[in-house]
Amino acid sequence: MTKMNRIVLASRPTGAPQDENFRLETAEMPEPGEGEILVQVAYMSLDPYMRGRMDDVKSYAQPVPIGGTMEAGGIGKVLKSNHPNFAPGDYAVGRFGWADHGVIKGDLAFKWDPDMAPLSAGLGVLGMPGFTAWAGITAYGKLKEGETLVVGAATGPVGSMVGQLAKQAGLRAIGVAGGAEKCRMAVETFGFDACIDHRGKDARAMRDALAAECPKGIDVYFENVGGPTLGGVLPLMNLHGRIIVCGMIAWYNGAEDETAGFPTGKLWRMILVNRLTVQGLLQTDHVARFPEFIKEVAPKVKSGEIAYVEDVAEGLENAPKAFMSLLKGGNTGKQVVKISDA
Amino acid sequence: MTKMNRIVLASRPTGAPQDENFRLETAEMPEPGEGEILVQVAYMSLDPYMRGRMDDVKSYAQPVPIGGTMEAGGIGKVLKSNHPNFAPGDYAVGRFGWADHGVIKGDLAFKWDPDMAPLSAGLGVLGMPGFTAWAGITAYGKLKEGETLVVGAATGPVGSMVGQLAKQAGLRAIGVAGGAEKCRMAVETFGFDACIDHRGKDARAMRDALAAECPKGIDVYFENVGGPTLGGVLPLMNLHGRIIVCGMIAWYNGAEDETAGFPTGKLWRMILVNRLTVQGLLQTDHVARFPEFIKEVAPKVKSGEIAYVEDVAEGLENAPKAFMSLLKGGNTGKQVVKISDA
Numbered sequence: 001m002t003k004m005n006r007i008v009l010a011s012r013p014t015g016a017p018q019d020e021n022f023r024l025e026t027a028e029m030p031e032p033g034e035g036e037i038l039v040q041v042a043y044m045s046l047d048p049y050m051r052g053r054m055d056d057v058k059s060y061a062q063p064v065p066i067g068g069t070m071e072a073g074g075i076g077k078v079l080k081s082n083h084p085n086f087a088p089g090d091y092a093v094g095r096f097g098w099a100d101h102g103v104i105k106g107d108l109a110f111k112w113d114p115d116m117a118p119l120s121a122g123l124g125v126l127g128m129p130g131f132t133a134w135a136g137i138t139a140y141g142k143l144k145e146g147e148t149l150v151v152g153a154a155t156g157p158v159g160s161m162v163g164q165l166a167k168q169a170g171l172r173a174i175g176v177a178g179g180a181e182k183c184r185m186a187v188e189t190f191g192f193d194a195c196i197d198h199r200g201k202d203a204r205a206m207r208d209a210l211a212a213e214c215p216k217g218i219d220v221y222f223e224n225v226g227g228p229t230l231g232g233v234l235p236l237m238n239l240h241g242r243i244i245v246c247g248m249i250a251w252y253n254g255a256e257d258e259t260a261g262f263p264t265g266k267l268w269r270m271i272l273v274n275r276l277t278v279q280g281l282l283q284t285d286h287v288a289r290f291p292e293f294i295k296e297v298a299p300k301v302k303s304g305e306i307a308y309v310e311d312v313a314e315g316l317e318n319a320p321k322a323f324m325s326l327l328k329g330g331n332t333g334k335q336v337v338k339i340s341d342a
Numbered sequence: 343m344t345k346m347n348r349i350v351l352a353s354r355p356t357g358a359p360q361d362e363n364f365r366l367e368t369a370e371m372p373e374p375g376e377g378e379i380l381v382q383v384a385y386m387s388l389d390p391y392m393r394g395r396m397d398d399v400k401s402y403a404q405p406v407p408i409g410g411t412m413e414a415g416g417i418g419k420v421l422k423s424n425h426p427n428f429a430p431g432d433y434a435v436g437r438f439g440w441a442d443h444g445v446i447k448g449d450l451a452f453k454w455d456p457d458m459a460p461l462s463a464g465l466g467v468l469g470m471p472g473f474t475a476w477a478g479i480t481a482y483g484k485l486k487e488g489e490t491l492v493v494g495a496a497t498g499p500v501g502s503m504v505g506q507l508a509k510q511a512g513l514r515a516i517g518v519a520g521g522a523e524k525c526r527m528a529v530e531t532f533g534f535d536a537c538i539d540h541r542g543k544d545a546r547a548m549r550d551a552l553a554a555e556c557p558k559g560i561d562v563y564f565e566n567v568g569g570p571t572l573g574g575v576l577p578l579m580n581l582h583g584r585i586i587v588c589g590m591i592a593w594y595n596g597a598e599d600e601t602a603g604f605p606t607g608k609l610w611r612m613i614l615v616n617r618l619t620v621q622g623l624l625q626t627d628h629v630a631r632f633p634e635f636i637k638e639v640a641p642k643v644k645s646g647e648i649a650y651v652e653d654v655a656e657g658l659e660n661a662p663k664a665f666m667s668l669l670k671g672g673n674t675g676k677q678v679v680k681i682s683d684a
Contacts, residue, residue, distance in 0.1 A: 245614045271622040273622070275621075276620075276622050277620070278619070278621075
């Protein structure tokens with residue numbers, strides 16, 4: 001092969017991304033430089049944060065430039081290696097972008113043990129989303145037996161891990177998800193005590209539904225979604241509660257004025273009244289603990305003690321469609337794209 | 343004396359308190375029971391939190407009942423004691439209410455050393471407000487030399503202590519206050535690097551004024567005020583910044599719907615993007631450290647290393663007027679009411 005395929009950002013979206021914001025391109029197959037590896041991608045990951053990279057605004061990462069390859073994590077087989085940790089035939093997790101091949105520095109790749117779990121798990125339950133959940137809960141959750149935890153996107157790879165960690169720590173775990181099918185999966189597959197369908201509910205209705213399932217209030221809220229769920233959770237937070245702010249998918253397509261609508265009195269005041277701790281979370285701050293995560297969680301995935309669900313799209317060319325669906329909650333479980341049989 | 347005077351809550355205010363919400367009453371002089379002390383109040387404290395106690399809503403303390411004595415801390419001379427720690431003639435700090443005499447449990451009173459500082463300081467710089475500032479900064483501020491701190495109500499007893507602690511730790515300290523005179527005092531008396539007059543500024547104007555004084559962004563925001571100041575601060579917060587939520591005077595008179603206006607996307611998202619820690623603060627959670635505070639700060643007050651400013655109203659009957667003025671920022675420095683020469 002002398003050519004590779006990739007998907008680039010053709011234009012910036014206003015609101016929800018559309019087909020015309022993406023473009024499939026063919027390019028020369030890259031050669032790994034010093035310390036680099038060339039990888040044939042087997043699976044690539046799709047995640048809500050990618051929506052933020054499409055905007056030209058300050059965030060925790062630079063935006064994707066127009067004409068630049070869309071960013072993504074992936075897992076695949078090493079074809080060529082100029083790095084001592086990798087040999088051809090090894091498997092590597094890294095940021096290869098929306099592409100069927102990629103060259104990255106070996107120092108920035110994680111070597112994947114294929115006996116641990118199927119390859120795609122390296123992008124979900126044993127990858128960045130699972131690690132995000134584990135890092136946030138272990139660093140900031142301060143879980144105590146008998147407490148109540150709420151998490152949105154409860155069947156997603158972050159929410160489902162959060163819920164399972166909470167149950168294993170002896171908490172009551174309440175999920176929030178979109179639709180009856182996901183809510184059933186949250187309870188049956190991931191062991192949530194209950195799951196609330198957020199569809200058609202404003203903040204007040206969310207509050208009432210949550211209050212019914214959280215008779216002792218909410219001690220930990222793992223914030224994945226923003227929007228009415230957050231509005232419903234805040235009035236129910238208990239004294240010394242913890243809110244871990246991991247994502248806000250409900251607002252990713254928003255275009256609000258940056259100084260309008262800052263937190264108004266009564267609810268911001270809840271932070272004071274109940275001495276809440278609200279903590280922003282990004283997994284990169286915790287990356288030194290990734291080996292600890294793998295050591296602790298990989299055996300539980302193998303034994304089935306930690307469940308996971310994946311939604312697999314087929315082919316790089318279908319990545320934009322799968323991504324647009326993801327942002328609307330159209331997927332069930334961790335969204336990945338199968339790129340090749342590597 | 344067989345009679346005492348007190349001020350009770352006559353009715354609950356809607357918005358800003360009015361004269362008719364208060365009533366001066368004469369009552370029988372109380373007798374201390376077992377373990378209790380009777381104190382003649384010299385000074386009572388007026389603080390913004392008292393506005394919250396006038397509403398019949400859940401907060402960190404019970405509301406004052408209609409007809410009940412308004413709550414306040416005070417300092418005065420022990421007249422009678424049934425508690426081993428106190429003898430007649432000693433001075434005690436405690437919650438005597440808006441009253442010229444009070445009976446409280448000796449276990450809930452703090453014995454005041456009159457050689458430490460003038461009596462009124464026990465309600466301000468060496469009392470609850472000074473302790474609140476010190477406890478919040480030492481427990482949650484994580485101050486680092488060269489960082490930038492912002493605090494509102496900069497000439498008040500909390501804000502002025504926060505600013506001085508920040509300067510002594512080597513930070514740039516920017517105050518926010520109402521009016522040119524307070525801003526000058528913040529800089530000249532309390533050593534702030536600059537102070538911004540919030541009058542007439544919306545959130546956007548506050549942001550621009552703060553940006554000009556905080557060229558390296560804001561690392562620590564000690565939240566005393568809420569409103570447009572908070573709206574202006576949030577977009578300027580740096581990576582891993584800390585927000586300590588201590589009070590929100592701008593919103594204490596508000597009557598917002600409890601689920602309306604929850605934090606909207608862009609600014610709540612700042613918590614995620616910059617991995618901020620937002621921490622509610624109430625000094626009662628830290629009360630075990632009060633002796634450490636006195637040991638550390640009292641010598642600095644005596645030496646003049648920590649400055650303080652007081653606004654003294656005269657006479658119990660003038661407490662409502664002084665309180666209403668306080669809520670509008672009409673005072674300069676810690677507001678106390680002189681009740682007697684005890």
